Amino acid sequence: MSEHPDGGVLSTTEFDVLCGGNRVKVPPRTAIPWLAQCYAAALYRNDFRRRYPGGEIYPESDIRLVGTGQAFTDRALAIIVKELRNYYAKNKRNRDLIAKGRPPAELTEGRALRPDVLGLALDNYQVTIVCELLEVSTVDQAENTIKGDLEPKLALLRGPVKTFVDDWLSGLALNSSAPKAFIANGAPWIIPPELMIVPIFPQPGTAIASFKYRWICFGPTYNYRPMPIGNFQLEDPASPARGLILYSYHEAVRGAPVPVEVFEKLTKWLEEQKKRETRLELLPLGDYHQYWRDNSADLKRMLGYLAVGVTAVAVVALAIFLAPVVAGAASALLSNLALAATAEATALEMGAVIAALSNTLPALMRTAHNILISANNMGSLATVR
Numbered sequence: 001m002s003e004h005p006d007g008g009v010l011s012t013t014e015f016d017v018l019c020g021g022n023r024v025k026v027p028p029r030t031a032i033p034w035l036a037q038c039y040a041a042a043l044y045r046n047d048f049r050r051r052y053p054g055g056e057i058y059p060e061s062d063i064r065l066v067g068t069g070q071a072f073t074d075r076a077l078a079i080i081v082k083e084l085r086n087y088y089a090k091n092k093r094n095r096d097l098i099a100k101g102r103p104p105a106e107l108t109e110g111r112a113l114r115p116d117v118l119g120l121a122l123d124n125y126q127v128t129i130v131c132e133l134l135e136v137s138t139v140d141q142a143e144n145t146i147k148g149d150l151e152p153k154l155a156l157l158r159g160p161v162k163t164f165v166d167d168w169l170s171g172l173a174l175n176s177s178a179p180k181a182f183i184a185n186g187a188p189w190i191i192p193p194e195l196m197i198v199p200i201f202p203q204p205g206t207a208i209a210s211f212k213y214r215w216i217c218f219g220p221t222y223n224y225r226p227m228p229i230g231n232f233q234l235e236d237p238a239s240p241a242r243g244l245i246l247y248s249y250h251e252a253v254r255g256a257p258v259p260v261e262v263f264e265k266l267t268k269w270l271e272e273q274k275k276r277e278t279r280l281e282l283l284p285l286g287d288y289h290q291y292w293r294d295n296s297a298d299l300k301r302m303l304g305y306l307a308v309g310v311t312a313v314a315v316v317a318l319a320i321f322l323a324p325v326v327a328g329a330a331s332a333l334l335s336n337l338a339l340a341a342t343a344e345a346t347a348l349e350m351g352a353v354i355a356a357l358s359n360t361l362p363a364l365m366r367t368a369h370n371i372l373i374s375a376n377n378m379g380s381l382a383t384v385r
Contacts, residue, residue: 020313027249036216037059040218048187052121056073057119073121079165117136129179133186137149139220139246150241151240166181166182195361200216215312217248221247261298285374299378326367
């Protein structure tokens with residue numbers, strides 16, 4: 001295996017295969033980057049709030065909407081918003097003035113810096129305010145994102161921001177419930193392999209059989225960060241890639257027709273399971289096994305589709321059909337977002353989108369994966385017999 005940066009485990013070729021192949025450049029003037037950021041932020045929000053039940057994450061479009069009702073983190077966020085900026089614009093005029101030794105007051109102030117996603121919470125055990133930085137980018141921009149986003153933003157959070165927050169906290173020393181310090185790091189969360197492939201949903205009513213399947217794959221992350229195993233992940237806290245989430249964009253070239261009728265029949269069956277108040281993502285594999293036993297002709301069609309070597313694409317196709325059942329009203333939201341002409345057109349909805357996705361994406365993808373795992377298992381058993 002070739003050498004990988006920052007403790008990663010996959011090479012470029014390896015993650016491309018892992019993602020289902022057919023990687024192409026992100027189309028210009030589309031909402032793909034924005035969608036990738038929303039998906040990653042939604043899954044990160046689940047993880048962050050599991051670790052810090054009272055915490056919250058802030059996407060870049062909402063970073064200035066300070067106020068969750070929690071005095072300590074609200075005040076820290078206000079300081080972050082004010083101080084997270086380039087103190088001096090990096091233009092020719094400023095460079096010339098600096099070369100002449102002119103005072104800082106004569107320099108033009110730089111622009112505000114906005115993290116892709118910022119996590120902020122109270123750590124009651126360590127009595128600190130915890131701040132985590134998450135940056136989402138394409139694999140082609142990985143090094144630029146580390147050098148141009150993660151490193152300088154963390155330097156500001158650990159430098160002037162920490163100084164101002166810690167000074168404020170020191171004035172609250174008599175308040176026994178007040179945190180004692182501010183700590184900033186790259187987010188330790190790494191996208192789990194079972195959720196790394198995320199479908200871009202088609203317009204409602206689109207004929208699925210003729211639709212060009214598109215998906216975002218976060219597999220490239222593992223070229224820079226170690227793949228998590230269960231709830232364990234071995235990553236050096238000092239890794240410069242900590243907090244980095246990478247994705248690639250794919251369009252399917254199908255070699256076999258999508259088994260539309262099979263997917264539709266599965267969807268109806270799952271709707272019946274939902275009426276029984278079953279949590280679909282937790283259905284035991286035995287239930288799916290029994291379904292395939294009762295629908296052996298459909299199983300053959302499914303296995304014929306998977307035999308083409310497009311398992312990743314099959315997950316995407318199946319998830320599209322399952323969305324109305326598993327995700328409910330959120331599936332319409334996903335469909336509408338995928339049609340957005342530009343990221344700017346939907347940026348103001350980012351916080352609402354992340355909240356809507358955070359509880360639906362894991363269930364949607366797990367259900368699709370479980371169904372396909374069952375189909376493969378039952379196919380293997382049929383072959384042996």
